[in-house]
Amino acid sequence: MLSDAFPLQGEETDSGAASGRVLARSIESPRPIPAFNRSAMDGFAVMSTDIRHAPVNLALIGTSLPGAPASQSVSPGKAIRITTGAAVPSGADTVIPIELCDASQSSVLVRSPLPPGKHVIVSGEDFQKGQTVLQAGHRLRPHDLAVLSAMGVARVNVVRRPLVSILVTGNELLPPFSTPKDDRISDANSPMLQALASRDGALGKTWPGVADTERDVVSALRECAQSDVILVSGGSSVGQEDHVPAAVAKLGSLEVHGLALRPASPAGFGRLASGTRVILLPGNPVSCLCAYELLAGKYIRLLAGLSSDFPHALLRLPLASDLVSEIGRTDFARVRISHGEVEPVAISGAGRLSTVVQADGFVLIPPEIGSLNKGDEVVVRLF
Amino acid sequence: MLSDAFPLQGEETDSGAASGRVLARSIESPRPIPAFNRSAMDGFAVMSTDIRHAPVNLALIGTSLPGAPASQSVSPGKAIRITTGAAVPSGADTVIPIELCDASQSSVLVRSPLPPGKHVIVSGEDFQKGQTVLQAGHRLRPHDLAVLSAMGVARVNVVRRPLVSILVTGNELLPPFSTPKDDRISDANSPMLQALASRDGALGKTWPGVADTERDVVSALRECAQSDVILVSGGSSVGQEDHVPAAVAKLGSLEVHGLALRPASPAGFGRLASGTRVILLPGNPVSCLCAYELLAGKYIRLLAGLSSDFPHALLRLPLASDLVSEIGRTDFARVRISHGEVEPVAISGAGRLSTVVQADGFVLIPPEIGSLNKGDEVVVRLF
Numbered sequence: 141m142l143s144d145a146f147p148l149q150g151e152e153t154d155s156g157a158a159s160g161r162v163l164a165r166s167i168e169s170p171r172p173i174p175a176f177n178r179s180a181m182d183g184f185a186v187m188s189t190d191i192r193h194a195p196v197n198l199a200l201i202g203t204s205l206p207g208a209p210a211s212q213s214v215s216p217g218k219a220i221r222i223t224t225g226a227a228v229p230s231g232a233d234t235v236i237p238i239e240l241c242d243a244s245q246s247s248v249l250v251r252s253p254l255p256p257g258k259h260v261i262v263s264g265e266d267f268q269k270g271q272t273v274l275q276a277g278h279r280l281r282p283h284d285l286a287v288l289s290a291m292g293v294a295r296v297n298v299v300r301r302p303l304v305s306i307l308v309t310g311n312e313l314l315p316p317f318s319t320p321k322d323d324r325i326s327d328a329n330s331p332m333l334q335a336l337a338s339r340d341g342a343l344g345k346t347w348p349g350v351a352d353t354e355r356d357v358v359s360a361l362r363e364c365a366q367s368d369v370i371l372v373s374g375g376s377s378v379g380q381e382d383h384v385p386a387a388v389a390k391l392g393s394l395e396v397h398g399l400a401l402r403p404a405s406p407a408g409f410g411r412l413a414s415g416t417r418v419i420l421l422p423g424n425p426v427s428c429l430c431a432y433e434l435l436a437g438k439y440i441r442l443l444a445g446l447s448s449d450f451p452h453a454l455l456r457l458p459l460a461s462d463l464v465s466e467i468g469r470t471d472f473a474r475v476r477i478s479h480g481e482v483e484p485v486a487i488s489g490a491g492r493l494s495t496v497v498q499a500d501g502f503v504l505i506p507p508e509i510g511s512l513n514k515g516d517e518v519v520v521r522l523f
Numbered sequence: 524m525l526s527d528a529f530p531l532q533g534e535e536t537d538s539g540a541a542s543g544r545v546l547a548r549s550i551e552s553p554r555p556i557p558a559f560n561r562s563a564m565d566g567f568a569v570m571s572t573d574i575r576h577a578p579v580n581l582a583l584i585g586t587s588l589p590g591a592p593a594s595q596s597v598s599p600g601k602a603i604r605i606t607t608g609a610a611v612p613s614g615a616d617t618v619i620p621i622e623l624c625d626a627s628q629s630s631v632l633v634r635s636p637l638p639p640g641k642h643v644i645v646s647g648e649d650f651q652k653g654q655t656v657l658q659a660g661h662r663l664r665p666h667d668l669a670v671l672s673a674m675g676v677a678r679v680n681v682v683r684r685p686l687v688s689i690l691v692t693g694n695e696l697l698p699p700f701s702t703p704k705d706d707r708i709s710d711a712n713s714p715m716l717q718a719l720a721s722r723d724g725a726l727g728k729t730w731p732g733v734a735d736t737e738r739d740v741v742s743a744l745r746e747c748a749q750s751d752v753i754l755v756s757g758g759s760s761v762g763q764e765d766h767v768p769a770a771v772a773k774l775g776s777l778e779v780h781g782l783a784l785r786p787a788s789p790a791g792f793g794r795l796a797s798g799t800r801v802i803l804l805p806g807n808p809v810s811c812l813c814a815y816e817l818l819a820g821k822y823i824r825l826l827a828g829l830s831s832d833f834p835h836a837l838l839r840l841p842l843a844s845d846l847v848s849e850i851g852r853t854d855f856a857r858v859r860i861s862h863g864e865v866e867p868v869a870i871s872g873a874g875r876l877s878t879v880v881q882a883d884g885f886v887l888i889p890p891e892i893g894s895l896n897k898g899d900e901v902v903v904r905l906f
Contacts, residue, residue: 156699175703176705178874182760205695206693207707208695209706225807266875282714282715283876285717286715287879290808292702292703294701313590317671317672317677320675323561324590326672326674328669330672331539332665332666335542335664335665335668339665352589381589423608424607429666490563491649492649493670494650496670497666497667523664
């Protein structure tokens with residue numbers, strides 16, 4: 141599934157709103173930065189030839205401030221007072237910091253020589269006109285916005301956010317955060333999937349709950365056919381109420397159904413005839429989280445131009461007790477960190493939300509490993 | 524400064540919008556979860572006393588589906604068809620998975636015994652009524668929203684986001700992302716600070732640029748007195764255009780001005796008489812980033828209820844070349860990761876935005892260390 145996931149096409153957006161977005165096109169500097177020779181210090185702009193044999197006394201003929209450049213040029217024997225960021229006046233090529241001088245109102249004594257060009261940032265020294273500053277595929281960081289602003293790049297072309305439709309099926313489901321009543325339970329997966337999709341650079345759209353009939357599932361899938369990805373939670377197992385696999389097959393193709401993954405074995409994926417990717421997630425919230433992280437999240441991040449790698453911070457610590465698994469199956473083990481050790485919370489118990497609430501993260505046990513033993517070092521991905 | 528930073532007071536918000544927010548009050552489950560005995564498997568609900576001596580044949584008297592519970596009770600010799608998540612009918616205490624049975628329309632052969640209670644999640648097994656499920660101070664993760672939804676907790680009390688006013692001073696500044704003209708440059712710091720404040724859980728508010736006069740700075744600070752934090756960039760050095768320290772002193776107190784920090788030595792902080800924290804950041808974008816990360820970000824995260832620890836992912840790798848610093852000063856060295864080694868991009872060159880754009884992260888050289896040598900292992904915090 142991941143092999144056909146490519147970053148979506150670019151769209152224009154305001155640079156000021158682009159933090160965290162991924163560039164679809166590289167950014168070249170439209171002008172040299174700085175655009176003029178600027179002083180890196182508070183001091184005096186001089187000709188380097190004048191100070192070669194310092195100490196030397198120079199006449200002060202003006203001031204250059206940021207936003208108020210000197211009208212004068214510097215000629216031999218002359219200097220201009222200057223502050224950090226101000227334009228270095230024509231004629232001058234060097235700035236002597238204030239602390240290396242003794243200045244009066246009308247003259248300045250430069251106490252010792254400095255190399256030519258010192259403390260002057262020459263036009264184009266930071267970025268030349270036309271230079272590629274940020275590459276396509278780069279995710280914009282806060283300080284990249286500073287650079288875009290400095291270059292006067294007001295709009296950028298960024299990878300479009302994937303539109304992810306979130307469908308939950310189940311006659312027992314009430315809307316998210318409802319008060320449960322009798323055997324009706326509140327939809328727990330939509331808000332979780334919405335937050336996960338947002339974390340992964342997508343725009344999630346939660347649809348109203350879908351009844352457990354093939355007709356209702358088919359009709360709901362059809363309504364979402366304009367999105368890039370449809371996440372369907374529930375109805376993906378093999379029970380009499382599990383209509384999602386058949387509905388996907390009817391509207392396109394069901395490519396994979398059933399994974400050697402605990403606790404998310406009923407997960408799968410396919411495509412609508414429209415091309416929209418459908419990912420089947422178990423209805424059980426813990427299994428749904430597992431299938432999202434191991435399957436859907438990776439796919440969505442690739443569409444968003446991000447890495448398919450897990451976004452979680454990592455810790456490498458020893459196991460406090462054995463972690464039992466089986467060869468041939470990947471296990472998503474919820475774990476807690478305690479006293480520098482990794483305590484298993486649960487592998488099974490997919491029906492128990494407490495196993496993820498109490499966990500600090502998860503450990504993946506790959507299919508080639510049977511079980512892990514107390515003391516083994518494992519990689520924990522932090523929730 | 525950090526010693527007086529505490530999480531802001533709580534505010535109510537919709538649980539569905541609370542991902543990433545920090546709980547101001549602990550969450551107790553208002554009801555047992557699950558609220559009824561539910562099946563963890565597709566199969567048959569039975570009395571455990573009936574299957575103690577399996578194989579045994581039981582009469583099928585009904586079906587329990589999620590959202591459509593059985594109207595019948597299970598009595599001796601009887602069983603009810605059930606699917607995952609459905610209510611276990613009264614009388615039954617155990618669910619036999621479908622794959623351990625041979626069923627016809629009217630009866631089911633249970634092939635082997637199972638312990639009483641197997642595959643039934645008893646009401647309250649996940650969370651008991653009144654049990655503390657999430658503690659105050661906890662930052663809500665996507666799956667915590669699933670738990671809030673399952674419990675029917677529609678509103679939560681979360682730490683208010685700090686309101687951070689962003690002021691930039693400088694006569695040379697044009698609005699962010701403007702086309703630079705002559706010696707006028709675009710304000711690079713506001714968009715960067717806005718994105719950084721947002722990363723740290725705050726609501727940033729960018730104000731129009733402020734002219735380099737004490738009167739203008741005083742008046743702008745007064746306008747921001749309702750915010751929790753004011754970040755003022757520029758005008759914090761000791762030049763003739765640096766009016767911020769005096770303005771802060773006039774409106775309250777300037778507590779610290781000047782830090783042993785490269786490249787952000789003109790940074791500082793104080794308070795307005797209103798209590799609003801003011802943090803002075805250098806106008807130079809690279810220095811501004813450094814002072815934000817080492818000073819402002821930590822303070823803002825504490826107000827937001829987060830950890831003052833840096834939020835960056837870490838790598839521990841050897842230095843590809845020496846990194847020169849000085850004892851008594853903290854250095855914010857921009858570095859690149861290349862072939863598993865850490866290459867210094869720059870420590871000085873604060874005027875050059877290219878030094879942060881080309882960098883993958885930063886290394887802090889603490890004041891007690893003079894210089895670091897090629898081959899030394901360092902901690903890189905990734906941008």
